[in-house]
Amino acid sequence: MNPNNYKGLALVLLAVSQLILALDYTIIFVALPSLGAELGFSALHLQWVVSAYSLVYGGFLLIGGRLSDLLGRRRMFMIAMGLFGLGSLLGGLADSQSLLIIARGLQGLGGALLSPATLSLIMSNFEEGQERNRAMGIWAAMGGVGLSLGLLLGGLLTSYIGWQSTFFVNVPIAVLVLILAPIALKESRTSSRSRHFDVAGSLSVTAGMLLIVYYLIQSPVDGWLNSRTIIPGVIGIVLLILFVIIETRTRERLIPFRLFRLRSLTGAALTATIFSASFGTLYYFLTLYTQEVLHYTAVQSGLSFLPLTLSALLGAKLINKMISTIGVAGTIAGGMGLGAIGFMLLTGLSETDSAWGIIPGMVIIGLGQAFVFTTMYIAGSSNIHMNEQGLPSSIVSTGQQIGGAVGLAVIMAIISSSLGTNTPMESMDPGDLNGAIRIAFIINTVTTLIGILVAFVTLKQKKTASLDTNAKPLH
Known part of the structure; x- marks a missing residue:
């Protein structure tokens, strides 16, 4: 476990990470009209500023959780925070629709890797029982606080500074967390000595989740039985079935059923x-x-x-x-x-x-x-x-x-x-x-x-x- 004198700082870093993930989910709602008008988004394409994040986040969540177990929770936490910060920087600098959507996707990838890493770091940095549950309570509370704070902060930043500031606000936080993480957080990973990594399983489950999340996001717009949505959805289900078959035949399973x-x-x-x-x-x-x-x-x-x-x-x-x-x-x-x-x-x-x-x-x-x-x-x-x-x-x-x-x-x-x-x-x-x-x-x-x-x-x-x-x- 972590030395006592760093546990407070560790909890702050993990709680702040959860806060900016939740905050980023709602802060974009307030900024949408302004950025849509400035970058010339149509009503149809504007939804992809939100959907790009949700698509990548949902598609990479499962693989993100397993990677943090295999490669190291602190290492994955820092990689994820770096990606999230980079996506935020690109989003604030975006002067075109395509660059903004790419930036949102990068934020989603960072979020998908960051979310499971933060919780597993709580498990490894705090003693089980009251201490761990107090840490989890604070971590989870930041999720709820971030959702509502995002709307308030988004309104203030968009009205008085500009929509770009809703992205830039994450950058200094990400940099500070990256500087302090090696000091405050104890590294932990699976004790397995095997270096085997289930590449086929990883590709199939990630691609399958991406297509299914795409189906869930796009169907309310195009129709649940529209060929543009139902075909990717069916392919996604097939890939997940393939993933199950692959996992039953591999020695080191990506997801233990x-x-x-x-x-x-x-x-x-x-x-x-x-x-x-x-x-x-x-x-x-x-x-x-x-x-x-x-x-x-x-x-x-x-x-x-x-x-x-x-x-x-x-x-x-x-x-x-x-x-x-x-x-x-x-x-x-x-x-x-x-x-x-x-x-x-x-x-x-x-x-x-x-x-x-x-x-x-x-x-x-x-x-x-x-x-x-x-x-x-x-x-x-x-x-x-x-x-x-x-x-x-x-x-x-x-x-x-x-x-x-x-x-x-x-x-x-x-x-x-x-x-x-x-x-x-x-x-x-x-x-x-x-x-x-x-x-x-x-x-x-x-x-x-x-x-x-x-x-x-x-x-x-x-x-x-x-x-x-x-x-x-x-x-």
Whole structure:
């Protein structure tokens, strides 16, 4: 483990890394109109500023988790941070559409390698039990804080400096982290002496995930059965089947399939999917509500998310007590229940409402978000050998990525069917848009209620096992 005098610095570096990953997910939403106008993006092509990141991030997550186990967590952390920083620098300097999309893809690659490396470094740099779970709570809380802070910071930077600053803000942080990482973080990797690397498995699973994520991203635009999306989707499934066949015949498996027999991991991945399909879509719909229905500026819209940020921070401080009292399943179920209450409150929003009307729902959702997001990663890392800690976090993150894409697509489809129109939400008049957003929050309420059931079915455990993240089953 890490020397005591560097553990504080280690936690700061890992928490900040998680913060900028989450922040970058939402900060781009506020900058899109400005950069789209300056670089001449069409409405169709502008989505690829977001999708390029999501595509590469989702495609490389699994391989990123395994690489951190095999090549060294600190080494992969530094490589990933370097790529993320470089992508941010190129994004700020971009003077063409193609360069900006390439920069976003590079950011996505850095994020896919960085996310599992940070969590596995927490496992190797902090003692199991209260110390490790406190570190995980802070790390995970930064994810929730970053999502809402991104909207606020994006509004301020875009309004007063320019959209380029939403990229440049990451660069000095990345440089500072790279300088301090060798000092504060202890290196760790798998103890296997074999130098064998499953190249065929790596290529098949990465290509398969890229095509499937592309299908999930592009289908809501082109159609779920359109040849431009269904063919890549089918090829992606075939490649994943090929990956399974390859793995059954190789000596050093890229992904040990026995991990999927762990209820703690499969439950965490399902929870992540449900979390992203409900909590994860909140930012998109509330941003539309504040800017298009209430006609707030980007800065005012960002400020309206401040109560959610503060309640998420409060929730993070309660995690250890919650888990020790009611267990992992109870904490996640409680978070989902709070989410259901918050989303139900938000269904009462109207065209004549104000920021005060969204505060009660956002505060409750912020608490629930902290409970679920933090605890699902604690659950996912439980009962996993230290040599394989990078992989579970990438599996949970993959569930989160897929859940966000599928959840938003399903909500959009139901809205279109209910309102009898395919008009983009950004083009609706305030009354229709308010009704569409109300439907979205009703769906999110139902989704979080399903999350309660999933938590109790897959993650029910004894209280004494709830804080163990080493090698004791959760069930």
